[in-house]
Amino acid sequence: MAPIARVAVLFAMDAEARPLIDALGLTLDADAFARVGGDVPMRVYSGTLKSGARVDVVCAGSCARHNVCNVGTVGAALSTYETCATLRPDVIVNAGTAGGFAKRGGEVGDVYVATKFKNHDRRIPIPGYDKYGVGEYDAWPTPRLIEALGCKTGVVCTGNSLDATETCRALLDEFECSVKEMEAAAIAHVAHLFNVPVIAVKTITDIVDGPQATEEEFLRNLSSAADALRDVVPRVVEFLDGKSVDEL
Structure with a gap:
């Protein structure tokens, strides 16, 4: 298989993306999504x-x-669709911050690589729609990358709320979720339509099953988590460089 010719790294927040942009010396491509027309928010x-x-x-x-x-x-689905349709990457890396779980050994500052993606807040108790709601997708297998990073691995679950209801918590336990965040399953869903492999790298800002309020812990640790992303995501991109997706 040919080496990867184009890598797309998707972020939800500018604070998460800026360290990588600076580290790689990237420049703004204002015309990247010009075909769409209008003022699309993605940069x-x-x-x-x-x-x-x-x-x-x-x-x-x-x-x-x-x-x-x-x-x-x-926002994640829109970004992924335009990325796949316009930029046509060979692989997508979704990087960002997330919540972890003490019961599964998670700590603030941990780095995880996803093994699987699921939705935990799309509850549709109708046969067929129930599985659609969960939307389970496998992450692209990256055993060599995981070994090189020395990071943790686990199931990544996506929802549109920063906090979690008791029903969500029950599903997160049922799914044996290690990482709770707000974008990855949507990215995986859209990338699957284009047959583009997805890797997700997440750093932990807060502990979902801990004693502190999620929003307070998230805001307090966002800067340090962004620093962790600054350290690990360039290593991920460097590891991908010159390899095929089957060599990851």
């Missing part, structure tokens, strides 16, 4: 790796109405 920063492969960092951008980052599945 693309592009450059070239040592092998000559192209790398594109795609940020979901900001909501013009509320002046906040486009976190959640809607």
